[in-house]
Amino acid sequence: xxxxxPGRLAALIAALVAVFLLMPLIAVIPVSFTPNRYLSVPSxxxxxxxxxxxxxxxxxxxxxxxxIRIGLLSSxxxxxxxxxxxxxxxxxxxxxxxxxMGIALLPMVAPPVVSALTLYFxxxxxxxxxxxxxxxxxxxxxxxxxxxxxxxxxxxxxxxLAQVDRRIDLAARAMGAGVxxxxxxxxxxxxxxxxxxxxxxxxxxxxxxxxxxxFVTSVNVITLPRMMWMGLRDNIDPAIAAISVVLIVIVVTVxxxxxxxxxxQRRRSARKTA
Amino acid sequence: MVASLxxxxxxxxxxxxxxxxxxxxxxxxxxxxxxxxxxxxDDISLTIGRGEFLTLLGPSGSGKxxxxxxLAGFEPATFGRLTxxxxxxxxxxxxxxxxxxxxxxxxxxxxMTVEQNIAxxxxxxxxxxxxxxxxxxxxxxxVGLGGHGHKRPAGLSGGQxxxxxxxxxxAYEPPVLLLDEPFSALDKNLRGQMQDEVxxxxxxxxxxxxxxxxxxxxxxxxxxxxxxxxxxxxxxxASPQEVYERPANRFVxxxxxxxxxxxxxxxxxxAAGACGRFEGGVIRAAAGAGCVSGLLAVRPEYMxxxxxxxxxxAVCARIDEVIYLGAETRLELRTRGGIALTLSVATAAxxxxxRQGAEIWAGWPEEQGFFL
Amino acid sequence: MSNATRTFVLLGPLLAFIGLTYLVPFLGVMRxxxxxxxxxxxxxxxxxxxxxxxxxxxxxxxxxxxxTLFSVLAAYAVTLIWVRGSPAQRLAIELCILxxxxxxxxxxxxxxxxxLSNRGILxxxxxxxxxxxxxxxxxxxxxxxxxxxTHYLIPFAVFPLASAMRNLDERxxxxxxxxxxxxxxxxxxxxxxxxxxxxxGAALVVFVFALGFFVTPAILGGGRSxxxxxxxxxxxxxxxxxxxxxxxxxxLMVAVGVLLALLMxxxxxxxxx
Numbered sequence: 001x002x003x004x005x006p007g008r009l010a011a012l013i014a015a016l017v018a019v020f021l022l023m024p025l026i027a028v029i030p031v032s033f034t035p036n037r038y039l040s041v042p043s044x045x046x047x048x049x050x051x052x053x054x055x056x057x058x059x060x061x062x063x064x065x066x067x068i069r070i071g072l073l074s075s076x077x078x079x080x081x082x083x084x085x086x087x088x089x090x091x092x093x094x095x096x097x098x099x100x101m102g103i104a105l106l107p108m109v110a111p112p113v114v115s116a117l118t119l120y121f122x123x124x125x126x127x128x129x130x131x132x133x134x135x136x137x138x139x140x141x142x143x144x145x146x147x148x149x150x151x152x153x154x155x156x157x158x159x160x161l162a163q164v165d166r167r168i169d170l171a172a173r174a175m176g177a178g179v180x181x182x183x184x185x186x187x188x189x190x191x192x193x194x195x196x197x198x199x200x201x202x203x204x205x206x207x208x209x210x211x212x213x214x215f216v217t218s219v220n221v222i223t224l225p226r227m228m229w230m231g232l233r234d235n236i237d238p239a240i241a242a243i244s245v246v247l248i249v250i251v252v253t254v255x256x257x258x259x260x261x262x263x264x265q266r267r268r269s270a271r272k273t274a
Numbered sequence: 275m276v277a278s279l280x281x282x283x284x285x286x287x288x289x290x291x292x293x294x295x296x297x298x299x300x301x302x303x304x305x306x307x308x309x310x311x312x313x314x315x316d317d318i319s320l321t322i323g324r325g326e327f328l329t330l331l332g333p334s335g336s337g338k339x340x341x342x343x344x345l346a347g348f349e350p351a352t353f354g355r356l357t358x359x360x361x362x363x364x365x366x367x368x369x370x371x372x373x374x375x376x377x378x379x380x381x382x383x384x385x386m387t388v389e390q391n392i393a394x395x396x397x398x399x400x401x402x403x404x405x406x407x408x409x410x411x412x413x414x415x416x417v418g419l420g421g422h423g424h425k426r427p428a429g430l431s432g433g434q435x436x437x438x439x440x441x442x443x444x445a446y447e448p449p450v451l452l453l454d455e456p457f458s459a460l461d462k463n464l465r466g467q468m469q470d471e472v473x474x475x476x477x478x479x480x481x482x483x484x485x486x487x488x489x490x491x492x493x494x495x496x497x498x499x500x501x502x503x504x505x506x507x508x509x510x511x512a513s514p515q516e517v518y519e520r521p522a523n524r525f526v527x528x529x530x531x532x533x534x535x536x537x538x539x540x541x542x543x544x545a546a547g548a549c550g551r552f553e554g555g556v557i558r559a560a561a562g563a564g565c566v567s568g569l570l571a572v573r574p575e576y577m578x579x580x581x582x583x584x585x586x587x588a589v590c591a592r593i594d595e596v597i598y599l600g601a602e603t604r605l606e607l608r609t610r611g612g613i614a615l616t617l618s619v620a621t622a623a624x625x626x627x628x629r630q631g632a633e634i635w636a637g638w639p640e641e642q643g644f645f646l
Numbered sequence: 647m648s649n650a651t652r653t654f655v656l657l658g659p660l661l662a663f664i665g666l667t668y669l670v671p672f673l674g675v676m677r678x679x680x681x682x683x684x685x686x687x688x689x690x691x692x693x694x695x696x697x698x699x700x701x702x703x704x705x706x707x708x709x710x711x712x713x714t715l716f717s718v719l720a721a722y723a724v725t726l727i728w729v730r731g732s733p734a735q736r737l738a739i740e741l742c743i744l745x746x747x748x749x750x751x752x753x754x755x756x757x758x759x760x761x762l763s764n765r766g767i768l769x770x771x772x773x774x775x776x777x778x779x780x781x782x783x784x785x786x787x788x789x790x791x792x793x794x795x796t797h798y799l800i801p802f803a804v805f806p807l808a809s810a811m812r813n814l815d816e817r818x819x820x821x822x823x824x825x826x827x828x829x830x831x832x833x834x835x836x837x838x839x840x841x842x843x844x845x846x847g848a849a850l851v852v853f854v855f856a857l858g859f860f861v862t863p864a865i866l867g868g869g870r871s872x873x874x875x876x877x878x879x880x881x882x883x884x885x886x887x888x889x890x891x892x893x894x895x896x897x898l899m900v901a902v903g904v905l906l907a908l909l910m911x912x913x914x915x916x917x918x919x
Contacts, residue, residue, distance in 0.1 A: 006726045007829060011735065013723035018742040020720070021800060024757025025749065027767050031760040040765045081660040088656025092649070104660055107668055111858020111902050113875035114675075114895045115668075117882065121678070122671035147667045150660065167381035174346055175395035175446065176372035179652060185394070189385040208750040211860045215882070228752045232865050236759060244753040251748045255741065 025248055032241035039236040050242035059227060060243065067207050067224040070138060074145035075153075075202035081146075082153030083195060087183060090161040091169065101154075108151035116215040119144040123216050136218045144216050145209050149202040156201060160194020161187075297325040297482045298359050298449035300345065305354035307340050307506075314340045316506045318354070322450075327476050327483045329493040332503035333529070339454060341503070342486045346452050347371045358449065374443035374451040374481075378458050380435045382427040388414065388438050389423040395446040413441040416478070417471070433464045437471065444479055453485045457492065469496060490530050494518060502526050519573075524646045527571050534577070534615045535646065536570045536589070547640065553611045557587050557643070564645035574618040576642040579605070579625060580635045588637035591615055593630055607636060672899075675892045682889030689893035699877065699894070706874040709791055709863075710856040716796045717852045718845060721803035728804070729811040747801040755865040758794045759785055786868030794866040795856055802855060803848040810844020850909040854902050874898060 034040045035047035054060045085104055089097050107115050120135075123144065127134035134140045164187065172186045188195070210225040217226055224243075231237035300322040307315040315337045322328050330338040343349040344356070347368030356364045363371060372395075383391050392413050396406045414423050417437035427435050436456060443451055453472070457465045473496055476483050487493055493500050494514040502509045502517060502525075510522035521527035524535070538550030538557055548562035550570070559570060583590070591607035594614075603624050607615040617636060628634075679689055693699050728739040746754060761767050762784035769781040784790055814837070822836045823829075838845075860875035867873070872880070874894060881891035 006730050007833075010723055010726050011731070013720075014727040014731075014735075014739060017720040017724045017800070018739060021742050021746050021797065024754055024761055024797065025746065026757075027761040028753065028757045030767065038765070039759065039763060041767050041770045043770075081663055084656050085660035088653065092653055092656065094653060094657065100657060100661065103664055103669070106664060109854070109902070109906060111854070111875070111895075111898050113858045113860050113878050114672075114899050114902075116860070117878060117891060117895050118668060118671045118675055120882065121674045122667055125671070125674065143667065147664065150663070154660070165379070165381060167377045167379060168383055170346075170348060170368075171375060171377060171381040171383075171442075172394070172398075173348070173368045174373060174375035174452070175398055175442070176369050177394075177398045178369060181398060186383060189383075204748065208752075210750075210752060214860075214879070225750060225752055228750075228756075229861075232752065232756060232759070236756075236763075240752075240756050241760060244756055247753055248745075248749060252745055255744050255748065259737070259741065 028241050028244045028248065031238060032245045034238050034241075036238070039238055039241075050239045053239045054242050054246070057239075059222070060224075060239075063222050063224040063227040066138065066221065070142045070145060070223060071203045071206040073139075073142040074149060074206045075199055077142070077146040078150035078202045079153045079157075079195065079199045082150050082157055082198060086154055086157040086161055087187065089158065090164075091179075091182070091187075101158075104154050105151040107147050108155075112211040115148060116212045119147060119212050120215040135216060136220045138221055141213060141216055141221050141223070142206075144212050145206040148209060148212055149205045152205060153198040153202050156198040157191065157194050160191040160197075163194075164190045297480050299324045300450060300482065300484075301355075301357040301360075302341075302345075303355045303357070305341065305344060305351045305356065307337075307344060307349065308352045313506050315344070315351075318508050320501060320508065320511055322482060322484060325480050325482055327473075327485065327496060327498045329485045329487060329497035329500045330503060331487060331490060331493040331500050331529075332509075334488060336503040337506040338486050338488075338501075338503045340506075342452055342454055342484065345450075345484060346373055346375055372446075372448060374446070374448035376436075376439045376443050376451070376453045376456045378455040380427070380439040380456075380459075382435055382438055382442070384427055387424050387426055388419060388430070391427070391438055392442045392445050395442065399446055401446075409445055413445045416444075416475075417441045432460050433468060436460065436468055440472070440475060444475065444481065447479070448481065450482045450484060451479075453483065455486055455488070457487075457489075465492070472496065494530075502529065504529070520644060521571070521646070524569070524571075527646055532574045532616045532618070534572045534574060536572070536613060538568045538570050541565045541568045541645075548645070552589060553609055555589065557589075558640050559643040559645065560641040561644050567646055569646045570643050571646050572638050572643045574604075574616045576638045577615070577617045577636045578638065579617065579619060579628075580637060581625070583635050584637040586637060587640060587643065588635045589615070590633060590635055593628060593632050593634060596628055596630065607634070676896055678888050679892035679896050680889075682887075682892070689889045690897070692890060693893045693897060699890075702872055702874055702877050705788070705871060706857065709788065709795070709871075709873060710853055712792055713795045713799060713856050714849050714853045716792070717799040717803045718807075718849050720796070721800050721807055721848060722845070724800070725804050725807040725811060729808055743801050743804055746797070751798060751861050752865075754798060755794050755862050758790065758797065758866055762790060762793070785866050786870055788867070788871045790866035790868075791863045791871055791873070794862040795859060798859075798862055799852045799855060803852050806847040806851060807841065807844045810841045810847070814840050847909065850905055854905050854909070857902060857905075858898060 030041055031039060032050055033046040033048070034042045035045050035049065036042075082104075088094070089101065094100060110118075123133075123135040123140045126140065131137070132139055133143055168186055168190070169182055172182045177186070208225060209223075210229055213223055213226050214229060217223070222230075228240050228243065231240045302321075303319050305315060305318040306313065318337075318341060330341060332338045340349060344351045347363075347366060347370075351364065354364070355362060358371070374395075383394065386394065389410050392410045393406050396409055401409070410423075414420060417440055419434060419437055419441070422430065422434065427438065430438065439456070456472075457468050460468060469492060472483075472485075485493075485496060497514055499511060500514055500517050501511045504525050510517050510526045512520075512522075517526060518530050521530065527533045527535075536552050536557065538552050541548055541550035543562040543565055547558065547560045548565040549556060549558045550565070550568065551557070552570075557570060559565070578584070580588070589609050591609045593605060594608050595604075595606035597604040597606070598621070601621060602618050603621045605617040605619065605628070607617065609615065615636060680687060682689070724739055724743065727735050728743065729736075731739065759766065763769070763786075764781040764783070766784075768784065769778065772778040773781065784793075818840065819832060819836060822832045827835070858875050859873070860879065863871070863873045864876050864879070867876070869876075875898075878891045878894055878898075881887045881894070
């Protein structure tokens with residue numbers, strides 16, 4: 001163990017766990033080619049009817065487009081608010097920073113169902129005053145998503161800021177730079193990557209959000225996860241398998257591409273230093 | 275090029291009034307700093323003269339860095355008043371004071387090139403593009419980094435990064451340059467070179483330099499005056515020679531180099547200074563000030579060895595340890611009364627046949643002993 | 647800008663946002679719990695005495711405990727290889743953790759349905775081999791819920807364990823080996839205790855997460871093994887009793903608050919001196 005590799009037993013258990021982790025994702029693939037209208041494994045005849053259904057049923061396209069709009073709206077709001085907040089904590093180091101941080105992270109640490117009920121209460125209450133930001137409307141769902149994902153943006157941007165040498169900010173101040181200059185010319189260029197990651201992650205979280213969405217939508221706002229949820233609850237629609245395969249392919253492609261780029265970069269930098 | 279960067283900086287440069295003062299005088303009156311009930315600084319009063327090179331020296335936790343942070347405006351003082359050329363700046367924030375500052379670990383902007391780093395303070399001050407270009411070129415030349423202007427800090431060595439930090443801090447001719455342990459990350463040879471560099475920059479710019487270090491030899495080598503801190507108090511403020519040869523108290527004496535302290539008895543001032551008794555012998559000191567303490571201090575390098583009792587001040591001691599240090603040899607001695615002494619002797623002048631356990635006499639001139 | 651203005655401009659927006667969209671509505675939920683259908687603590691009394699609700703709470707605790715146990719054990723083995731394995735092993739494990747992590751909880755739950763349901767891959771296969779004559783009921787029951795939740799939560803247990811294993815002082819392991827301890831002994835008596843805080847942290851994260859979990863149990867439990875989160879959903883949308891739903895939510899929030907306070911205490915590094 002010391003300095004060395006873990007033993008064979010550990011590797012074997014890890015391999016079993018890895019299989020367990022991938023198994024349900026792989027299982028989706030054959031099911032998506034079933035010719036039947038119910039969940040089943042194709043025996044003999046394979047069919048593309050459920051993939052065709054994704055294209056011919058306009059509901060799927062509408063759901064995807066709706067999810068993209070909600071995702072963009074909520075992640076822009078969440079990332080912007082989180083950026084201001086994290087910068088404030090980092091630059092000003094207020095006295096009750098931990099308490100303030102706790103408030104900012106509350107929607108992330110509270111049980112999801114409690115958050116869902118709370119946001120249901122919020123949107124039902126808002127519905128009594130207006131019909132724009134309300135229960136079962138796009139802005140309403142985007143608002144609820146923004147609340148749920150903002151803490152993740154706070155965490156990511158705070159982590160990015162923690163990597164920044166505080167002295168470069170002090171140096172800028174010592175040279176007479178005001179807050180705006182410090183933020184735009186000194187701090188932001190050094191946390192660019194963290195902010196982009198926060199934006200990307202919050203978008204994905206909104207794109208996948210289902211727990212809260214079930215509570216704050218009914219018939220008008222059908223996001224992609226909401227549509228899948230409806231197809232999963234009672235009679236299982238094999239179209240869910242088709243859309244799942246599409247989503248899995250996207251995720252796997254992105255992750256493999258990212259890993260490949262990382263490996264190439266590592267090799268290149270290794271060659272440079274050698 | 276620098277001009278093509280076109281950084282439209284939106285700095286709140288309110289310190290324009292200070293801009294053309296080449297060197298400023300700083301006054302601190304009764305500066306104190308408390309963190310809760312802990313007094314990090316206690317009643318510091320001093321004046322830093324125009325164009326002076328003042329070093330704040332002390333062990334870690336002595337309050338020297340806190341004092342520098344108060345000077346820079348990063349930390350508010352709990353008590354006291356700070357003036358810049360007679361103007362009260364106690365409440366002025368750091369960005370308005372705009373003292374140049376060089377940090378431990380350089381604090382260069384990693385996303386900017388050398389030129390962009392140096393141009394930054396000039397752009398904050400909204401100097402014209404032509405002036406920024408001229409000044410950056412001047413500074414790059416001044417610190418000997420010609421040809422490195424387009425590199426990022428990560429591509430430079432430690433010494434080069436330090437030069438960029440100095441150039442950046444001096445580029446806009448700040449009234450005061452504050453340096454916070456700037457050489458602590460450098461190895462010994464480079465440290466010597468950078469000390470020469472800082473001394474030269476101080477001479478060429480004429481700016482007031484305030485330098486923080488815990489390295490006593492660095493402090494003695496660079497400064498016009500040294501302020502020694504301990505436990506949040508200013509222990510002594512004087513020229514390097516004076517703090518070394520006439521330390522104000524036992525802490526200063528022991529902090530700066532080695533010192534031998536002899537507790538004398540029956541001390542009395544006399545016409546020539548003071549005299550007292552030590553282990554049966556009579557010891558005289560040319561300066562009688564402070565003799566009531568009875569503690570006579572003598573730097574090891576002023577002590578001379580002899581086999582027989584010499585004329586004048588001397589004590590008899592046994593050799594505990596002979597430590598060869600190259601050009602010098604250190605001897606650890608113990609007097610008959612058990613007082614430990616240290617001597618530094620040029621190896622070339624070392625008497626033959628010194629060995630552990632031998633008895634020997636250590637003598638010193640009257641004017642090299644002083645009371646603590 | 648004065649310091650107060652800066653604080654206000656930078657920290658104000660998010661705090662106001664969370665305050666207005668989360669804290670205030672949560673107070674509203676708390677109000678529901680003591681006013682619907684009539685003022686008083688009746689709903690709390692009902693929540694803690696009704697045999698149906700109590701059985702749901704007991705089932706929730708049982709499932710969460712088992713899921714925590716399985717997730718942390720599985721995550722420990724995976725993390726060990728991820729942090730200390732050969733470069734190829736690390737890469738393989740990293741992909742096996744990241745891919746499921748980024749895939750929607752719905753897809754993952756569906757995957758288990760495809761695999762374990764009556765006409766799913768496993769049952770079809772076992773039947774075609776003649777091992778089974780009747781399909782095994784593997785989902786729409788507690789087993790399915792535990793499998794699905796464990797699958798979902800393993801990556802969340804991996805992250806705290808990985809940080810504990812990465813921060814471990816390698817020299818302590820070498821010292822133990824140097825003193826002649828066997829590999830197994832070093833693992834059991836040095837490595838595991840040194841990552842204990844990570845294990846506890848991972849367990850609490852998983853447990854807290856599992857408590858309020860809604861989607862996976864709803865799909866894989868099929869309404870037959872209802873957990874507390876689904877109970878809240880039912881009391882809002884199926885058998886409207888908002889006061890009771892609110893009361894159960896407040897109880898859940900308090901329970902999670904207590905667990906998080908414990909977590910903070912465990913994860914806080916020992917105070918120097």
